[in-house]
Amino acid sequence: MKLPAMSLPIDRFTGRDAVCVVGLLLLLFATYFIAKNSSAKLMIAGLVLIAVSDPNLLRERLPRALVVGLAAIGGLAAWTALGLIVNRAAAGPAGEALTNFALLALVLLAGRRLLACCGLRFVCGALLAAAALSCGLTLILHFSGGGGFIDRLMPLGRAGNPIPAAGGLCVALLAAAVLLRDVPRPRPTALVGWIACALVPVLVVIAMTQSRGPIFAALVTFAVTFAWRGRLVGGRLFAVALAAWGLTTMLIVLDPLLRSLLCVDELNFCRPSARMQIWTSVVELVAQRPVFGLTPNFRFDDPILVHAHNGLFGTAMLFGIPALIAVLAMSFAYCRHLEDVDSRLAWFCGAALIYSFGYMGSDLPNPFSFANTHYFFLWLPIAFGLSGPQAEVRGRRR
Numbered sequence: 001m002k003l004p005a006m007s008l009p010i011d012r013f014t015g016r017d018a019v020c021v022v023g024l025l026l027l028l029f030a031t032y033f034i035a036k037n038s039s040a041k042l043m044i045a046g047l048v049l050i051a052v053s054d055p056n057l058l059r060e061r062l063p064r065a066l067v068v069g070l071a072a073i074g075g076l077a078a079w080t081a082l083g084l085i086v087n088r089a090a091a092g093p094a095g096e097a098l099t100n101f102a103l104l105a106l107v108l109l110a111g112r113r114l115l116a117c118c119g120l121r122f123v124c125g126a127l128l129a130a131a132a133l134s135c136g137l138t139l140i141l142h143f144s145g146g147g148g149f150i151d152r153l154m155p156l157g158r159a160g161n162p163i164p165a166a167g168g169l170c171v172a173l174l175a176a177a178v179l180l181r182d183v184p185r186p187r188p189t190a191l192v193g194w195i196a197c198a199l200v201p202v203l204v205v206i207a208m209t210q211s212r213g214p215i216f217a218a219l220v221t222f223a224v225t226f227a228w229r230g231r232l233v234g235g236r237l238f239a240v241a242l243a244a245w246g247l248t249t250m251l252i253v254l255d256p257l258l259r260s261l262l263c264v265d266e267l268n269f270c271r272p273s274a275r276m277q278i279w280t281s282v283v284e285l286v287a288q289r290p291v292f293g294l295t296p297n298f299r300f301d302d303p304i305l306v307h308a309h310n311g312l313f314g315t316a317m318l319f320g321i322p323a324l325i326a327v328l329a330m331s332f333a334y335c336r337h338l339e340d341v342d343s344r345l346a347w348f349c350g351a352a353l354i355y356s357f358g359y360m361g362s363d364l365p366n367p368f369s370f371a372n373t374h375y376f377f378l379w380l381p382i383a384f385g386l387s388g389p390q391a392e393v394r395g396r397r398r
Contacts, residue, residue: 016053020117023049023110024126031168031373032134036160043158043371044103050110053117057109065337066112066386070105072330076368077101079323083292090297097296100370107375111383120345120384121182124175127376131172132198135205142208150268153208159373163363166211168373170218170355172202177222178348210268213248217358220244225351231343237350238335241357245312248361252276275309275362282308286316293320296366311360311367318366327367334385341388352381 027046030039051057062070077098084094114123138155147153152162159165176195183191206215224240225232232240251258252275263270281302285294296318300306308314316324335353338346356378360367364374 016055017117019053020050020113023047023051023053024114024118024123028126028130030158031376032130032157033137034158035156036158039158040371043375044106047103047106047110050113051106054109054113057113063112063387065388066108066383068333069108069382069386073101073104073108076319076323076326079292079326080296080319083295083320084297086292087289087295089295093297094295096370100296100368103371104368104379107379108383108386111380112387114380115345115384115387120178120348124178124348128172128175128179128195128198128202131169131175131202135169135201138205139201149208151208152210152268153205155205155209157373158371162209163211163214164373166206166209166214167359167363168376169202169206169209170214170359171352171373171377173199173206173218173222174348174351174355174377177351178344181347182344210271212251212269213362214359216248216251217244217355217361220247220358221351221355224354225347231339231346232350233338233341233346234336235332237338237353238332241331241335241354244354244358245361248358249310252362274304278305278307278309279313281305282310282313282317286313286321289317289320291320291322293318293323295319296369308365309363311357311364314365315367334382338385341385345384345388349381349385352377356381 023046025046026049027043030042030046034042080101081094081098084097089097118126134156138153141156142151142153154162155165155169157165157168159168176199179191179195180187206218221244224244252273255273255276259266259270259272266272281300294317298318308317312324312328315327331353335350338349341349356364356367356374359377364378367374367378
């Protein structure tokens with residue numbers, strides 16, 4: 001038996017492979033269907049199932065790039081620990097902050113196993129199916145409860161907020177692109193129809209979240225990746241990712257001007273943003289603690305500020321400017337690494353990185369935070385990119 005969108009025999013999933021698939025389904029179910037209070041534990045359980053299903057986890061040497069990635073996570077954890085000590089953080093919150101890095105290491109190991117067991121195509125098909133079903137159920141519940149098209153929608157799932165929810169759904173658009181790009185023309189009508197039907201509820205829900213940052217980041221990502229001729233990797237990918245962050249950030253800087261030109265009220269997509277006020281405070285806080293930052297345990301007292309609402313600004317504020325420089329250097333090294341990865345996998349990983357940077361122009365103040373939708377649009381693609389078998393892909397590089 002083969003699923004038309006995945007082209008992978010289901011009967012091959014036995015033994016440890018079956019455990020891996022169950023872990024993936026649990027991870028997707030927790031992320032896209034379960035409410036915030038319960039979903040995190042199920043997400044972690046899914047990641048654990050995926051990772052421990054690897055029969056070679058303790059028998060074979062990990063890919064060099066993955067080892068470097070794990071070492072980078074460990075280095076950032078050590079820097080964070082030092083910052084927590086300097087800032088005299090309490091033991092309990094400090095332990096929670098450091099646990100997030102251990103979970104990211106788990107994500108990297110789980111991503112390696114998923115790529116080996118299921119392949120990118122199966123993972124993308126399962127992700128798109130889960131997102132579509134979640135969005136369909138979200139719409140049914142919304143409209144049956146008396147909601148309208150102009151009401152801001154809160155999708156089902158882990159996010160608990162329309163912005164990260166939209167971020168988790170936008171990665172389903174990248175998954176759909178992978179499924180279509182991987183099939184030679186003329187594409188099977190059944191496949192195109194299946195993907196089109198899956199995309200309809202996803203696109204409707206993304207639009208109804210009215211989350212301008214994630215939507216703009218998705219538009220930039222698809223515009224660049226489909227218009228670019230040749231492989232978008234290395235320094236060019238890094239520059240485009242930074243540009244995506246800059247464009248989203250600039251969109252917020254120009255928000256008052258754009259609303260004065262395009263809007264007649266302050267509702268829905270035209271609602272005012274407090275991010276400029278937030279960023280002013282963030283810059284002042286970075287200046288106060290430029291080396292180690294305020295630690296991931298920091299919380300604003302002002303209910304309007306909430307958090308930094310910018311991935312790069314937030315990293316500098318929480319972890320210090322040296323950590324931000326290190327993160328950018330690691331991102332550049334990752335982009336260079338994708339030069340040696342198979343073109344189909346490199347496209348997905350590169351597009352996800354561009355989207356993540358664009359998303360961080362308006363949100364995700366802590367890219368290393370606890371389990372949420374950023375695991376799907378940021379960290380799992382990174383895990384896939386780091387796990388590409390170098391001996392195989394170099395011969396297929398183009």
